[in-house]
Amino acid sequence: MAAESTAVYVYGIVPADVETEPHAIGVGDPPSEVTVVRHGEIAALVSTLESDLPLGTPADLRAHEELLDGSAAVCPVLPLRFGAVMTDTDAVESELLAANEDQFRAALDELEGRVQFVIRGRYIEDAILRELLDENAQAAQLKDEIRGKPEDATRNARIMLGELINDAIETKRAQDTGKVVSELEKLDALINQREPTHDEDAVHLAVLVESARRKELEEMVRRLIADWDGRVELNLLGPMAAYDFVTKPAPTG
Structure with missing residues (x-):
């Protein structure tokens, strides 16, 4: 049987020193554990996703918001719009974080303490x-x-x-x-x-x-x-x- 196709769901951008809560879960059915992809001083909150399954259920929206709101209570967060999906963690690092490093770092600095x-x-x-x-x-x-x-x-x-x-x-x-x-x-x-x-x-x-x-x-x-x-x-x-x-x-x- 062919291997199941997966992608990476991206929730938002945070400082690189952020650690996720144990067993934090995100979107999808079943939901996957949330992890961190880092690049320099910034990072992305992500989880794996079966790429052939549609998103958009109330549970998905709720999981997206709860993760971001919970993170914002302890650190600055740049939320991405619901539905941000990339091919893999390498793409998250190179195409999202590295490509926008200066912009994201400056925005996180502005949000610090707010x-x-x-x-x-x-x-x-x-x-x-x-x-x-x-x-x-x-x-x-x-x-x-x-x-x-x-x-x-x-x-x-x-x-x-x-x-x-x-x-x-x-x-x-x-x-x-x-x-x-x-x-x-x-x-x-x-x-x-x-x-x-x-x-x-x-x-x-x-x-x-x-x-x-x-x-x-x-x-x-x-x-x-x-x-x-x-x-x-x-x-x-x-x-x-x-x-x-x-x-x-x-x-x-």
């Missing part, structure tokens, strides 16, 4: 609707006009009300996001504003902050949670790898 978090908030529907109706007399009037009436008979009024509410939420989102950005600037954080993923998103920011200022960030978020109690459900996610700031495209090989 970590990414995501601040995400969503408006509480009833609360934001009351707020908007209190502030917008036209919207309040339309709301009264359609109350208790058949949907067909109030179609135009409902469309107009929906447009007013959507526009008002966009304005609120910009104002509330600006408030959070102003607070983050006091922490000398790098900020990447993400696109809303839901109509009622209030804030969606990726933040790169010094690890030493993590407690300050957490305290800032606690203050905002208290200020927006009953209005916005606010969450701080992380620490995680710096996906929004340094993600590299998948290598070919």
